[in-house]
Amino acid sequence: DGGITQSPKYLFRKEGQNVTLSCEQNLNHDAMYWYRQDPGQGLRLIYYSQIVNDFQKGDIAEGYSVSREKKESFPLTVTSAQKNPTAFYLCASSIDGRYEKLFFGSGTQLSVL
């Protein structure tokens, strides 16, 4: 089945720790995105990548980092600089960078211990 796989489903972070969320797609899409969702709110864009080896900051990039070494993979690292990391993280992809018809993964819930 084609789609986007996010792992893990649940993740716990200790104080001062960096954690990495995985996102893999087999849709052959060029563009990939990371969104953050807080309870009762809409999605906010963290980072996006329209092509391999290139990525751009979104609206709330501080405290996060990404890489795009392969077309299929777009991991997100939540660094210790992100002071309020508890949220639901969603990875998405689209055929190109026009932000049309995004396909989403099932999300990772990150909590702080």
Added chain:
Amino acid sequence: SQQGEEDPQALSIQEGENATMNCSYKTSINNLQWYRQNSGRGLVHLILIRSNEREKHSGRLRVTLDTSKKSSSLLITASRAADTASYFCATVPTGGGNKLTFGTGTQLKVEL
């Protein structure tokens, strides 16, 4: 920043009834999209309407767009319990630096 605002925030109806959700946005757009999210899951794309379109249908879904009022509505006809979810509108503004910006969503509950 939030571009779209959905109304109402929450909606509860009986199975078989129609559900209407509204979305208002602030700036000129290239297109407007509606997504559904089941609790604790990712979003699913429902329909995209471009700025030069006024109405679009997909199965039991009907979307309208009024660019003069900067608003859109999503109508779900003959609702089912399986339609229970949150519904988000999202817009791609015109101009450079286009990004998809989501509203805060409408929580729809369809009761048997």
